[in-house]
Amino acid sequence: MGNVTVPDIGDSQQWNSRPAWKLPGWAEPVIVFLILFGAMFFTRRKNCAIFDRRKAYYTSLLDEPDESSRDSSDNESSSINLLSDDDLFTTTKNPPKRRRVCGCLIVDTPNTSRFRNNWHSRLLQKFPFLIEMFYWIINYAFYRMTAVLSQRIFAATGIWEVAQSHGIQVLEIEQFAPLIHWLFPIRERNVQQWFMAGHQDALTVLNRVYALIHIPGTVGFIAWYYYVAPNHAVFATVRRTMTLTNFLAFLTFIFYPCMPPRLLPREYGFLDTVRHDDAQSVWMSGKYVNSLAAMPSMHFGYSFAIGCTLIYHSGIFRKKLEKGEMRKSLLSKLVWCAFGLAYPTLILVTIVSTANHYFLDAVVATLYVLVSFGANEIFYVFLPLEDWLLWLIRAEKPKPTTGERFR
Template structure:
């Protein structure tokens, strides 16, 4: 069964992770990701202004990778169509496939990898909410961008309005360009392949996949170059925060695990009188043994002198280390003590 441990926690116990608990967690995070993109639509005019501001910043920095790549992908279908398939599909296939692979074959690293990815994704959702941004493909035509997803929509399963399946474009937030989690997730995949792939092919794929994804998101006019930079920065912040997130989860788990036995013990003590059929004797009613003699309890509430014993009768000693036997029946005749 796969195991994982928290790096840097020293004596922290190894945690047993199971797929039937991990899968709902991954689904929940992806649902939050999709819902966050959908709910944080923002004002369209603000999103357009943010997109134009990014273009102005890139112009000041002499950055203009989007236009030449977009013109190339629009002019050459043999580049544009595979790029659209890459953008619309691999983001949702490669990342979960690598999660499953790490869980099964690199389980000691799984928890740290999963926490890094999830933390970064939630940071990205904050970016979508605070800074809704219009992607280049949705700017007015005078800015010189062509939506290759719409241009080549007849080749693929996506519609002309978004990278969603046909007819579902209205169910996505098309103004969630900043940061680019396509680039962020691809960078995470690249690091996982480089660190845990074990072969030269895997390490090469770890370098090629995020680089090609960065080119694709710009060439298809879905993201600006600064979106890609922001996506990489989000993953960096998530990597720094992941150990703290895991420590917080460990503390919360330890507190919860400590409370559960306490609650169970209290419930067991409360149910004990009901199971035995007799009330727990109060301290005031408990018999007190003299220093020189011991009192033997041979039935519920019935005392005998020291040394006296009824044949076949079970005994229990009452003293500082034992409690009275509150059994509702005698071992000799099986009748309730109260009936005699």
């Protein structure tokens, strides 16, 4: 593999505009809080009371008349069997759940329906979106640990040097790797130089897009999609896909730290536009931030998953509707499809022009999303753990409200 072509840095690489106005540090948390609070409000169960035990247990509009024939909205229903009344977590009235793990192993887990009238169960029943918030808090906690784990693994060699060598390696792969180098006819630095030469105001806007759209934008999508998805099974598939993409990316962050282009030595031709505009997201700063996690780009991974979801629901490429889905007009189909194409395109331009990611980062993120979609049901192996957690806190998992608005 050859050496990366190093460009001359001319006057076009110099800033001639002032740094952009910076959002106050409290702005992003407030935005995220408002999104989550709004999601809780709009997806709340209106005829379910937290403090009135008589109205605590709610029968969803989505329930079939025959409960014995109903599958759960997450396709996670399990057959049950009766054990002794003396068992630690079961009674004849509340027999245990029987979970199938990895398609073969049968595990009995506690039946938490006995806790449905506990106050926190009633709270979850009233605001079922709280469960989704819990899942994403776990995601964020795992991300915050990637920097710590990676630093420990590469403590002997020095993580900064390792990440820099990986960043240069990515550039070499894009330029010289057999079979795939043709995928990268445009160089990242050429994109940034185009913006620097007469389009710096646009680059400032893209810096803001990069900082604000990752967490608030993704949280906003999850909140919106929980409300508009035709049924919870479809929503859960998208959520599991994005979550598995996260964990695949986290593993890569730990074992393949990669320096973003903007942090490479200046002779490689990139400028740190984020530092100029002070456009670092408040969620991506602090003691445990992983600034050497360019590979893959989760900005693009999320946008690709969201774009595919919008294109799928446009209905242009399929005739069969999902359960609970309403048929769209031609104009509505075109609008959904246009947003599905425009959003990942905007993010791709953003991550490259701001020198936060390489083109290869977006390619790998795309592959991770596709793999995660095909294997998203792997998360079913955690159902027994979820059952035990709910039993330990004496709560029952709420029925989701996704899809109820169509009834």
